[in-house]
Amino acid sequence: MTTLTLQSVGxxxxxxxxxxxxxxxxxxxxxxxxxxxxxxxxxxxxxxGKTTTLRLIAGLEQANGGTxxxxxRDVTNLPPHERGIGMVFQSYALFPHLSVFENIAYxxxxxxxxHAEIRASVEMVLHLMNLVGLDQRMPNQxxxxxxxxxxxxxxxxxKPRALLLDEPLSNLDAKLRVQMRxxxxxxxxxxxxxxxxxxxxxSEAMSLSDLVVVMNQGRVEQxxxxxQIYGTPASVFVADFIGxxxxxxxxxxxxxxxxxxxxxxxLGWTLNVPCSSEFRAGDEVYAVLRPEVIRLRDxxxxxxxxxRQAIYLGSFVEYEIEVGSQTLVVLDYEPWASRIFSEGSQxxxxxxxxxxxxxxxxx
Amino acid sequence: MPQLFSRWRRxxxxxxxxxxxxxxxxxxxxxxxxxxxxxxxVYDEGHLTLKPWQEMLALRNWWVPLWNTILLATIVxxxxxxxxxxxxxxxxxxxxxxxxxxxxxxxLPIITPPFLLxxxxxxxxxRNGLITAGLFGVRTSAIFGLPGLVLTQTLSEMPVAFLVLAxxxxxxxxxxxxxxxxxxxxxxxxxxxxIWPLMRPGLANSFLLAFISSVADFGNPxxxxxxxxxxxxxIYMRIxxxxxxxGAAVLSVVLLVPSLIAFYLQSQWVGKRSYVTITGKSSGRSxxxxxxxxxxxxxxxxxxxxxxxxxxxxxxxxxxxxxxxGVDYTLTLRHYLFIENLGFEPYINSLILAVVSAPLxxxxxxxxxxxxxxxxxxxxxxxxxxxxxxxxxxxxIIGVGYILxxxxxxxxxxxxxxxxxxxxxxxxxxxxxxxxxxxxxxIDPxxxxxxxVMGxxxxxxxxxxxxxxxxxxxxxxxxxxxxxxxxxxxAVIFLVSPRWxxxxxxxxxxxxxxxxGVAAAYSTIVVVTMITxxxxxxxxxxxxGTTLELQA
Numbered sequence: 001m002t003t004l005t006l007q008s009v010g011x012x013x014x015x016x017x018x019x020x021x022x023x024x025x026x027x028x029x030x031x032x033x034x035x036x037x038x039x040x041x042x043x044x045x046x047x048x049g050k051t052t053t054l055r056l057i058a059g060l061e062q063a064n065g066g067t068x069x070x071x072x073r074d075v076t077n078l079p080p081h082e083r084g085i086g087m088v089f090q091s092y093a094l095f096p097h098l099s100v101f102e103n104i105a106y107x108x109x110x111x112x113x114x115h116a117e118i119r120a121s122v123e124m125v126l127h128l129m130n131l132v133g134l135d136q137r138m139p140n141q142x143x144x145x146x147x148x149x150x151x152x153x154x155x156x157x158x159k160p161r162a163l164l165l166d167e168p169l170s171n172l173d174a175k176l177r178v179q180m181r182x183x184x185x186x187x188x189x190x191x192x193x194x195x196x197x198x199x200x201x202x203s204e205a206m207s208l209s210d211l212v213v214v215m216n217q218g219r220v221e222q223x224x225x226x227x228q229i230y231g232t233p234a235s236v237f238v239a240d241f242i243g244x245x246x247x248x249x250x251x252x253x254x255x256x257x258x259x260x261x262x263x264x265x266x267l268g269w270t271l272n273v274p275c276s277s278e279f280r281a282g283d284e285v286y287a288v289l290r291p292e293v294i295r296l297r298d299x300x301x302x303x304x305x306x307x308r309q310a311i312y313l314g315s316f317v318e319y320e321i322e323v324g325s326q327t328l329v330v331l332d333y334e335p336w337a338s339r340i341f342s343e344g345s346q347x348x349x350x351x352x353x354x355x356x357x358x359x360x361x362x363x
Numbered sequence: 364m365p366q367l368f369s370r371w372r373r374x375x376x377x378x379x380x381x382x383x384x385x386x387x388x389x390x391x392x393x394x395x396x397x398x399x400x401x402x403x404x405v406y407d408e409g410h411l412t413l414k415p416w417q418e419m420l421a422l423r424n425w426w427v428p429l430w431n432t433i434l435l436a437t438i439v440x441x442x443x444x445x446x447x448x449x450x451x452x453x454x455x456x457x458x459x460x461x462x463x464x465x466x467x468x469x470x471l472p473i474i475t476p477p478f479l480l481x482x483x484x485x486x487x488x489x490r491n492g493l494i495t496a497g498l499f500g501v502r503t504s505a506i507f508g509l510p511g512l513v514l515t516q517t518l519s520e521m522p523v524a525f526l527v528l529a530x531x532x533x534x535x536x537x538x539x540x541x542x543x544x545x546x547x548x549x550x551x552x553x554x555x556x557x558i559w560p561l562m563r564p565g566l567a568n569s570f571l572l573a574f575i576s577s578v579a580d581f582g583n584p585x586x587x588x589x590x591x592x593x594x595x596x597x598i599y600m601r602i603x604x605x606x607x608x609x610g611a612a613v614l615s616v617v618l619l620v621p622s623l624i625a626f627y628l629q630s631q632w633v634g635k636r637s638y639v640t641i642t643g644k645s646s647g648r649s650x651x652x653x654x655x656x657x658x659x660x661x662x663x664x665x666x667x668x669x670x671x672x673x674x675x676x677x678x679x680x681x682x683x684x685x686x687x688x689g690v691d692y693t694l695t696l697r698h699y700l701f702i703e704n705l706g707f708e709p710y711i712n713s714l715i716l717a718v719v720s721a722p723l724x725x726x727x728x729x730x731x732x733x734x735x736x737x738x739x740x741x742x743x744x745x746x747x748x749x750x751x752x753x754x755x756x757x758x759x760i761i762g763v764g765y766i767l768x769x770x771x772x773x774x775x776x777x778x779x780x781x782x783x784x785x786x787x788x789x790x791x792x793x794x795x796x797x798x799x800x801x802x803x804x805x806i807d808p809x810x811x812x813x814x815x816v817m818g819x820x821x822x823x824x825x826x827x828x829x830x831x832x833x834x835x836x837x838x839x840x841x842x843x844x845x846x847x848x849x850x851x852x853x854a855v856i857f858l859v860s861p862r863w864x865x866x867x868x869x870x871x872x873x874x875x876x877x878x879x880g881v882a883a884a885y886s887t888i889v890v891v892t893m894i895t896x897x898x899x900x901x902x903x904x905x906x907x908g909t910t911l912e913l914q915a
């Protein structure tokens with residue numbers, strides 16, 4: 001059994017813009033690159049331009065400006081069939097008139113391979129994708145997960161230089177989705193294939209990606225590893241879209257440029273928090289606090305607040321705490337370690353200065 | 364709970380009434396006339412006889428009309444499906460300017476009497492034809508017969524094929540084509556390996572629809588058939604020329620065979636084999652990569668077609684003002700004055716009867732659709748079978764059936780407006796039923812259940828919940844019942860009387876008299892009326908916030 005050997009290459013977008021005939025700018029001056037062999041997700045709310053970006057890479061839409069390279073080749077003006085990519089569609093797009101075998105063989109037949117070559121290649125990916133024995137079925141005789149695997153097999157058998165996936169898991173149920181995303185990640189690593197993956201599901205993006213490109217309104221908001229996107233979001237949008245966050249409006253009192261620290265007043269306390277070099281004293285900022293970095297205690301904390309709501313959700317407890325005029329969301333993932341506070345009780349609030357992230361509040 | 368049950372019981376009473384009435388109508392106005400036709404071909408003065416059949420088989424070339432009918436229908440099925448597909452492809456997949464205009468021109472034949480195209484073809488290609496005699500100086504009758512029939516029937520069947528195939532192409536998941544492209548297929552390879560095979564059930568469907576329609580066509584063969592005899596005209600000749608009802612009945616039974624076979628195939632086999640899934644994704648958006656040869660080929664066909672259509676309808680318009688077509692093209696109003704002298708009675712009658720029958724057709728169609736979609740009940744097949752027959756049986760046979768069935772007691776209706784209205788209603792009912800079924804299947808039954816649970820009876824539920832939701836479908840049904848009533852010819856030609864003349868038989872009579880100018884003037888009036896009516900309907904439907912659904 002031969003295995004699939006791929007010549008993966010990087011993908012690069014340089015100031016790519018797509019304007020639709022109605023005047024809508026779906027993709028606005030987008031630049032990023034996907035290193036060869038890595039998996040990059042395009043993450044954002046619906047209508048943010050992530051799917052259009054993917055379709056631009058595939059050649060299904062034509063860019064109005066900018067350059068698009070796959071490997072060393074400028075493909076900006078190439079039709080999709082000359083780009084050497086593979087794509088998995090949200091609807092899978094399996095040909096309903098062709099069997100699983102013929103669906104997978106489709107591209108090979110176009111390339112005029114011999115009968116034996118086609119059979120060998122198809123059987124190899126059937127093995128790879130755990131589809132052995134299903135090759136004579138028609139697409140409508142397959143389960144959602146099987147259809148998904150056929151769609152992947154069909155793209156991989158052509159040894160694409162890059163694999164594009166457009167929300168490939170959104171039609172599966174929750175359990176299968178988690179299972180398939182692990183499978184996709186394992187396969188991608190094993191084959192070392194360059195992949196661009198569109199999703200609106202942040203947990204999918206976090207679990208799959210080497211790099212995440214967060215998009216909003218046709219623009220790139222942030223590019224980074226999952227840990228950077230979550231830990232140090234570059235904008236209010238990113239902080240709000242990825243996970244949950246408490247935003248506390250405040251002003252920088254002083255900046256210690258040498259140690260990259262800033263003094264800010266948070267919930268009535270002056271804290272010395274990490275900051276990047278771009279901030280100056282007097283800047284209006286948000287102090288961003290993730291709900292799980294806050295601890296609630298019986299004893300005095302940094303500040304005191306009142307429990308407005310406590311919802312027990314099994315593995316964690318979700319609180320709404322009122323501190324002065326501010327309402328904080330707090331997630332306690334260790335309720336067994338302390339105790340569950342009842343609504344109306346007074347609590348002390350604790351968090352580490354290191355976990356406060358500063359963001360410019362406007363502009 | 365008991366209270367709920369008693370409410371449902373009352374609902375059922377209404378339902379039983381509606382179903383009973385439906386079955387009665389179907390038996391009386393569809394099954395009974397058909398039965399009359401069949402029985403007169405084998406039954407004479409109280410005993411079974413095969414005499415009419417023997418007489419027919421004794422004729423030399425008795426099989427010629429049957430063969431001619433099937434040959435013509437097969438050719439037209441292919442030509443109209445292919446042109447319809449090209450048109451649909453151009454509209455859905457090729458970036459073209461003036462799409463609205465092309466669409467309107469493609470659909471125009473639906474709203475005009477079919478044989479107008481035959482009249483136009485004679486004006487252009489006949490012995491004194493503008494193109495044959497005028498342009499090339501050739502005096503020929505070659506257009507009469509198969510060539511003219513193929514041309515005119517293709518033109519009149521193409522809109523149906525176009526609508527069927529455009530709908531199918533429009534709901535084809537475009538990501539299939541995109542997937543093909545990402546796997547290295549050129550647009551042409553995608554066309555032949557994905558689009559074409561996926562469209563095959565639709566193509567077969569539209570072939571059969573065109574086949575059925577061609578077999579049933581009466582107007583075009585009357586006008587341009589020449590020596591090419593088909594069954595529908597042969598039946599008419601038997602009745603009007605030879606007054607031989609048993610002979611006509613025999614030919615009718617022969618005509619029923621290909622019609623019903625094609626209809627059976629269409630509804631049972633093709634109708635259930637479709638790959639189209641509604642994805643809800645918009646399609647038909649401009650695609651950056653297209654095969655030049657295919658799109659320019661399609662564009663060429665569309666433009667050629669549009670020009671032919673303009674030329675044909677234009678020749679009728681010009682013909683209505685030309686003094687003597689082919690000889691003297693000076694403009695004159697004499698044809699219109701001639702009609703004025705005869706009186707506009709046929710035209711006005713057609714309008715009146717169409718206006719009276721359209722709401723009845725829409726209402727009955729809607730009721731039938733409601734029963735089919737929502738209320739399974741024993742004996743439903745009889746209603747469905749009857750409704751199907753009224754679509755599948757050629758109008759000529761219905762016409763013969765009506766004069767046989769309603770010429771003598773218990774029900775004497777011949778010569779009255781009633782019989783014409785009844786024929787309109789039962790000929791056009793399928794249009795209303797299809798519109799109703801399409802609309803109803805989109806409404807969640809729980810809406811009606813909620814209404815019923817809150818204590819509404821069936822009529823109240825229909826009036827307060829169902830009807831408001833399917834107003835657009837009712838309106839479309841109304842408009843197209845009207846259109847079909849005005850343009851009908853095959854059945855009503857047997858039913859018109861000196862008191863109730865209609866416009867289509869009047870035009871046909873003028874053509875047969877060779878008064879092409881008068882026929883063209885009459886036709887122009889009808890076409891202008893239909894276009895005006897459709898434009899008003901569009902305006903009204905837009906004001907209701909919906910769009911008029913075009914139906915074949």
